[in-house]
Amino acid sequence: MLDWNEYRKQLATGVKEIGQLSPDTLKGYIGLSSAGQKTDLLGAKVRELIALAVAVTARCDGCITVHTEAAIRRGATREEIAEALGVAITVNAGAALVYSARVMDAVKEYPREPSPHE
Structure with missing residues (x-):
């Protein structure tokens, strides 16, 4: 099985790199990710x-x-x-x-x- 805490750290590093290389992609993802939080019905x-x-x-x-x-x-x-x-x-x-x-x-x-x- 994975070391999930270490994997999460590695993933954050990879996502940061993508954000630096393609900031609009990361901004778009963050927009999608936060859209459901606006109404907070669930x-x-x-x-x-x-x-x-x-x-x-x-x-x-x-x-x-x-x-x-x-x-x-x-x-x-x-x-x-x-x-x-x-x-x-x-x-x-x-x-x-x-x-x-x-x-x-x-x-x-x-x-x-x-x-x-x-």
């Missing part, structure tokens, strides 16, 4: 729990380390984090099922060639 803790679930579905280690720390700082418990991750797991399984149905639909579009076993 609250910071719920937003971080959602971010963790999305981080898992996006398979983003950087998002995981940043949003885990933020969720804990905003009062999320291990149980709340586990429940949010349970939602991510359910969605991923559901997405796999939905996209499996799409594959089966795509199979119908291709001419079927007899297999050597027929």
Whole structure:
């Protein structure tokens, strides 16, 4: 497993470098990141729990380390984090099922060639 604290430090260094080389990219990201905080209808803790679930579905280690720390700082418990991750797991399984149905639909579009076993 990763040393998440060290990884978060390395990530901050990399993001700083990108910000120096491409400041508008970083400004745009910060604008997107802070947009949901303006209304604060969900609250910071719920937003971080959602971010963790999305981080898992996006398979983003950087998002995981940043949003885990933020969720804990905003009062999320291990149980709340586990429940949010349970939602991510359910969605991923559901997405796999939905996209499996799409594959089966795509199979119908291709001419079927007899297999050597027929």
